[in-house]
Amino acid sequence: YDNYSVLKVENRNVTQKEFLEKQIAFVKDLMNKFKDDEELMQEFTQMLPDYEERLKEIKKQEEVNRRVINKYKKDYYFIGNISKDKDLKDLIGQISQIYIENELIRAVREDIYKKHKIVIQNESKNKIHCLKMGAYGITSDKIAKVMTLSLQNYQKNVIEDETLKLFNTFLYYNGVTNDKQYKDILKKYKQEVVKEIEATKTKYYKFGDLIKDYTITILKELRWYISE
Secondary structure (H helix, E strand, C coil), X not given: XXXXXXXXXXXXXXXXXXXXXXXXXXXXXXXXXXXXXXXXXXXXXXXXXXXXXXXXXXXXXXXXXHHHHHHHHCCCCCXXXXXCCHHHHHHHHHHHHHHHHHHHHHHHXXXXXXXXXXXXXXXXXXXXXXXXXXXXXXXXXXXHHHHHHHXXXXXXCCCCHHHHHHHHHHHHHHHHCCCHHHHHHHHHHHHHHHHHHHHCCCCCCCCHHHHHHHHHHHHHHCCCCCCX
């Protein structure tokens, strides 16, 4: 068994179990109502053992599934356990930071190029956005499936709250560029960065720390940033 196999069996069993329990109750009710009708009673008596045997098998399977799931709960890679891993949280948090840094750098560069009439010859018209890369789609799909499966398997959230927030943030990237709040915040801090760069009168300018500081500010304003 793997976790997904258990889930499929469990979902199928729940539906069948409910059906069989209702059928057994229904047949027993009919048997009480028509106990004086020998022909009907014979028919009901033949139906009932089949329903009861099938229900018994499903309950046995449920017990097997419970043991399998309990075994997974003790495993390090069980989502409820690994979601507490600091390295995992740091990794997702760093992705958020890198994402915003790239967005801010792109916005600052475009603004400065436009102001100073800088033209890049033979610039590609097909700009590659970090979210257009295949890895994001694959990873977000995996995270979404893990979140869905954990809810379906345990009927409650077993992912640590902080990690769940990080996962939801990661899944939100794809739609965030069309969000007005996001655009306004990025524009505001892009203008601040450009203003600070142009106010610096040095021949060479390293703005890594500046970008990082503003990135942290943006993350906090978006309520994406969990911990420093």
